[in-house]
Amino acid sequence: MAKLPTILVLCIILAMTNSTSAITNYNVLRFGAKPDGKTDSTKAFLEAWDAACATENLTMIYVPKGRYLVGSMAFKGGCKSPQILIRIDGTLVAPADYRVLGAFEDWLSFEGVSGVSIAGGSLDAKGPALWACKASDSNCPTGATTLRFTNSNNIRINGLLSLNSQMFHIVINGCQNVLVRGVRIIAAGNSPNTDGIHVQQSTDVQIISSSIKTGDDCISIGPGTKNLWIERVNCGPGHGISIGSLAKDLDEDGVQNVTVKSTTFIGTQNGLRIKSWARPSNGFVKGVRFSDCIMRNVQYPIVIDQNYCPHNLNCPGQVSGIKITDITYEGIRGTSSTPIAVKFDCSPKTPCTGIRLQNVNLTYLNEDAESFCTNVVGIALDLVRPNSCF
Secondary structure, X not given: OOOOOHHHHHHHHHHHOOOOOOEEXXXXXHHOOOOEEEEEOHHHHHHHHHHHHOOXXXXXXXXXXXXEEOOOEEEEOOOOOOOEEEEEOOEEEOOOOHHHHHOOOEEEEEEOOEOEEEEOOEEEOOOHHHHHHHHHOOOOOOOOEEEEEEOOEEEEEEOOEEEOOOOOOEEEEOOEEEEEEOOEEEOOOOOOOOOOEEEEOOEEEEEEEEEEEOOOOOEEEOOOXXXXXXXXXXXXXXXXXXXXXXXXXXXXXXXXXXXXXOXXXXXXXXXXXXXXXXXXXXXXXXXXXXXXEEEEEEXXXXXXXXXXXXXXXXXXXXXXXXXXXXEEEEEEEEEEOXXXXXXXXXXXXXXXXXXXXXXXXXXXXXXXXXXXXXXXEEEEEEEEXXXXXX
């Protein structure tokens, strides 16, 4: 991967803090890391983190060009350094045997950290062997998430490339003030459970100017997400941007104040989706704005599905308790690959309310598409194609 320009690295450092304190540098080569892609450098990376964490100055962990073989690594918080920049000019590669990494929940995890930035670099999790195993053997390991932040704040991920994750590529769980910018995520369109970015129990997260090609949701949004801003994201292949699945539990935090803006979907299964299990729940979704989004050959460009019940297990005969209200679709345009371009399949117990369609223009094979509505209350303003079924 191309080396980040020096000016960009300086901008990242300046954005981390207004302090004029000195920056202490830790090169992973000094700790014994080998850029040959063959020598296990796990211990060297962890020792570099421990050194940076224990330093009271601003710190930078530097990963030069080359390929670094590393196993599962957990980077713990409680650091003395107020800001740690991890600058990667090389590629981190997972062990060739998928069972080594697949035995862990995560490949790279950060827990309880504050002020951590990752700039540049590539992460190659070598997922295809595990995907192939899952396709033929039910005894395969679940697989590891490539990069996870848990209970952390003031996090920046800039210019990162994530390749072939075994499971989710990036997970943001229980975090505050997170910026993901200019990331690229790549996995095969048929790779299982390889969500690009998953956000849950987190506040003030921004995902901007990124490209996500994967086998599951480009971005999945779970319970407890508040103040999420998504803008200028290219999605496809994949399952689109999904709020949910919700209603997995009876007691579940809601999702609120989500914006998806200026995003393009190409050949995805869904475009803008809200999905909940057909189960009782006290959860909710409210204050969501989808605006200025382009659909190109998307199976279901706009969909709310509150009757999700795959394989008819653990939910037949039940209805969703998730309350969905105040959802706006504005400036959504392009093409559907199925006749029904707008589908609102809401719960008979808690109908969708406050749904707003404005300046929506979706067609099917250059002809009129269709809308489907059940248990939904909303309004249509200005041009709306297909015709509203409210």
